[in-house]
Amino acid sequence: MAAHTVVQTSNEPKDRSNLIPFSSRLKEGRALAQDVWSIFNAANLPADCLNLGQGYMNFAPPSWVTEAAGEALRSVAPNHYSHPRGRIRLRNAIKAFYGPQFQRELDVESEILVTSGANEGQYSVFTAFLEQGDEVIMFEPFFDQYLPSVTFNGGKPVYVPLHPPSADKVKPSSDDWTIDIAELRRAVTPRTKMIIVNTPHNPVGKVFTRKELEDIAAVAEEYNLLVMSDEVYDCLVYEGKEHIRIATLPGMWDRTVTVGSAGKAFAATGWRVGWLIGPPSIIQPTLAATTRIVFCTNSPLQEAAAAGLEQAQERQFFEIQRAEYTERRKVLTDAFDKLGMKYSNPEGTYFVLLDISSVKFPEDYPFPQSVLGRGRDFRACWFIALEIGVSTIPVSEFYCEEHANIGEAYARFSFCKDVDTLKEAAERLQSLKKYL
Ligand SMILES: Cc1ncc(COP(=O)(O)O)c(C=O)c1O
Numbered sequence: 389m390a391a392h393t394v395v396q397t398s399n400e401p402k403d404r405s406n407l408i409p410f411s412s413r414l415k416e417g418r419a420l421a422q423d424v425w426s427i428f429n430a431a432n433l434p435a436d437c438l439n440l441g442q443g444y445m446n447f448a449p450p451s452w453v454t455e456a457a458g459e460a461l462r463s464v465a466p467n468h469y470s471h472p473r474g475r476i477r478l479r480n481a482i483k484a485f486y487g488p489q490f491q492r493e494l495d496v497e498s499e500i501l502v503t504s505g506a507n508e509g510q511y512s513v514f515t516a517f518l519e520q521g522d523e524v525i526m527f528e529p530f531f532d533q534y535l536p537s538v539t540f541n542g543g544k545p546v547y548v549p550l551h552p553p554s555a556d557k558v559k560p561s562s563d564d565w566t567i568d569i570a571e572l573r574r575a576v577t578p579r580t581k582m583i584i585v586n587t588p589h590n591p592v593g594k595v596f597t598r599k600e601l602e603d604i605a606a607v608a609e610e611y612n613l614l615v616m617s618d619e620v621y622d623c624l625v626y627e628g629k630e631h632i633r634i635a636t637l638p639g640m641w642d643r644t645v646t647v648g649s650a651g652k653a654f655a656a657t658g659w660r661v662g663w664l665i666g667p668p669s670i671i672q673p674t675l676a677a678t679t680r681i682v683f684c685t686n687s688p689l690q691e692a693a694a695a696g697l698e699q700a701q702e703r704q705f706f707e708i709q710r711a712e713y714t715e716r717r718k719v720l721t722d723a724f725d726k727l728g729m730k731y732s733n734p735e736g737t738y739f740v741l742l743d744i745s746s747v748k749f750p751e752d753y754p755f756p757q758s759v760l761g762r763g764r765d766f767r768a769c770w771f772i773a774l775e776i777g778v779s780t781i782p783v784s785e786f787y788c789e790e791h792a793n794i795g796e797a798y799a800r801f802s803f804c805k806d807v808d809t810l811k812e813a814a815e816r817l818q819s820l821k822k823y824l
């Protein structure tokens with residue numbers, strides 16, 4: 389008998405712990421499966437394990453941004469509801485900062501929407517545009533939140549893999565992860581509604597080239613698809629590689645919504661402030677959705693994010709931040725070079741994929757149940773966390789079950805950590821040598 393049916397038959401104690409059946413959408417959205425974040429979580433790992441797994445910083449936002457947050461908290465209006473579109477100061481700051489990058493005068497009333505992190509903005513787009521059974525194409529590996537956000541809104545994810553660098557590539561870069569446009573075309577059906585592009589890409593670090601984006605744009609145009617361009621790492625592109633916004637390609641503005649995040653830009657992932665930029669035909673229905681989901685985004689931190697964008701240029705904040713991340717990346721990649729291990733040198737983001745297929749671990753190692761039954765990368769990452777003291781994220785988590793084997797060769801390292809932590813991790817990693 390189902391646990392939720394309560395039938396009074398005798399004086400036996402009844403199980404009242406599961407009276408109400410929960411929605412099947414939790415299962416479809418993989419929301420009930422133990423996710424990688426809760427397995428490779430500080431609570432499950434030794435206390436002295438260095439966390440290079442989760443993509444949040446172990447340093448504070450810039451003080452001039454947190455001071456603006458304090459100021460907002462000490463005043464009246466920013467402690468109350470803001471307009472569902474977002475506080476006007478932030479919308480003005482987004483207009484001024486991003487307008488030139490989109491080569492257009494953005495309208496703060498109809499083309500910019502502040503959301504509760506990029507996540508909620510993306511969720512609201514799905515709510516606004518998906519009909520039951522509509523298909524959403526995403527490239528694998530994909531940011532894991534896309535899947536539940538699509539399925540909770542009745543959509544069906546369709547996966548197109550990025551192809552890893554070929555085995556004979558001696559020093560691969562994230563650019564060696566490639567898309568096959570014919571494969572993308574084959575994934576389109578009469579039910580396809582949207583395609584998600586993520587550049588710079590989590591977890592690969594790939595910055596899509598103009599040619600790749602033009603090819604994707606041609607498919608979107610041919611099949612009349614909405615493009616969600618997740619560009620939350622737009623401020624983290626290295627070595628003069630150009631970040632191209634697909635919305636700026638000919639004809640693409642009208643079908644593209646671009647996603648940004650104050651969390652990534654200002655080392656403030658817990659603030660939950662993000663934004664969407666796009667034409668009124670996409671922003672207005674999304675505004676209707678977000679208004680009924682969260683009503684508005686937390687107000688004081690919108691003021692702080694506004695201060696960040698207002699002052700970034702004058703302070704050369706993003707240039708300095710990029711240089712700092714370049715140094716952080718080098719600490720890690722030098723350690724991998726010293727070990728003679730292959731990795732995809734990232735052109736963007738704060739992630740680097742290490743090829744862990746050469747790491748040998750005893751099959752009878754005391755792995756927890758949560759790791760057994762998952763890909764080899766889960767066991768390798770667990771072993772590395774316990775034996776080396778550095779935690780990372782197994783990449784098969786970012787693939788659908790059918791393609792998980794592609795991800796099994798990689799561990800994702802986050803370098804959004806201070807240099808001392810990274811140096812300590814680099815030193816510890818040298819003891820991996822004995823397991824290669
Ligand atoms: C590719 C990508 N998109 C969106 C997000 C979510 O951003 P936010 O924290 O602003 O919701 C993340 C966060 O890790 C991400 O990696």
